Amino acid sequence: MTAATARAHPNIALVKYWGKRDRALNLPAVPSLSLTLDRFRTRTTVVWGVEADSVELDGALAPAPAAARVLAFLELVDPRRPPCRVISESNFPVAAGLASSSSAFAALALAASAAAGHDTEPTALSLLARRGSGSACRSLWGGFVEWPLGERSDGADCHARPLAPPDHWDVAMVVAIASGAPKPVGSRDAMEHARRTSPYYATWVQTAADDFAGARAAVLARDLQHLGEVMEASTHKMHATLHTARPPVLYQVPATIACLHEVRALRQRGTGAWATMDAGPNVKVLCHRSDAAEVAAGLSPHVAHIEVLRPGGDPALEPR
Ligand code: PMV
Helix, strand or coil, X not given: CXXXXXXXXXXXXXXXXXXXXXXXXXXXXXXXXXXXXXXXXXXXXXXXXXXXXXXXXXXXECCHHHHHHHHHHHHHHCCCCCCEEEEEEECCCCCCCCCHHHHHHHHHHHHHHHHCCCCCCHHHHHHHHHHHCHHHHHHHCCCEEEECCCCCCCCCCCCCEEEECHHHCCEEEEEEECCCCCCCCCHHHHHHHXXXXXXXHHHHHHHHHHHHHHHHHHHHHCCHHHHHHHHHHHHHHHHHHHHCCCCCCCCCCHHHHHHHHHHHHHHHCCCCEEEECCCCCCEEEEEEHHHHHHHHHHHHHHCCXXXXXXXXXXXXXXXX
């Protein structure tokens, strides 16, 4: 029996991953770019070689579908694996569009690979984590991370890579939690539904490479206005594929819309703030760190809870 415990931070996509060119391998239809956050984290222990498989999430036995997904992932680490025990806990609301699957599968990839005695080099882990959840391949590094498309049909070159470290730029992500309730449709099903039924999906795919290139250049140049504009375009285009799907998928609640208007009002008052949303109702606002308190104060009348986060670091194994 061997065991390892890993911690990983979630990342928020500034340019979204949305849609797959290969569902079995989790190969994206579009390139994406993200920021890894500090403070929020998933901590996962894998015990390799026990009597029987078990999966515990946030202090309780995992529901059957979640347990099956975790155990199927362990098969990717080693198809001849022994029974394993997995214990995972996140310090933020899961399944609410806060990218919990990104930190979950990054931490699981690192803990399981270490427990199995395999390679824990980040690119190998990024390839592995991608199979659990696409966005997880970007949580293998801190700071700004890019996930280019890759070219190979087997996905062997489809991994993320670091673009700029956490201290590259003094920005903050102000997260306005409009609702902590589990989302009605998960991102995996929603992106496939949009691909199959939205007439806007093709345009989403066609315009994604320009957004990626623009955001990449803006991160390297530390140009917040340009990055913010591209980021907002990416999130609204992604949600447009959902609003035009049949039946439509609407993640926004009234507080979401109030936050989007507030971000616009902050800009009109001269504060550089731009919003992004994932597969959930929460709004994440990118700004300079020096403006974060003002942004949080503007958003706070609209939501019950606000978190101010900064660029976070790499995942890590806990010393034994
Ligand atoms: O990693 P998944 O399959 O949960 O998909 C994530 C999709 C978004 O969070 C909406 C966008 C992204 O790039 O993280």
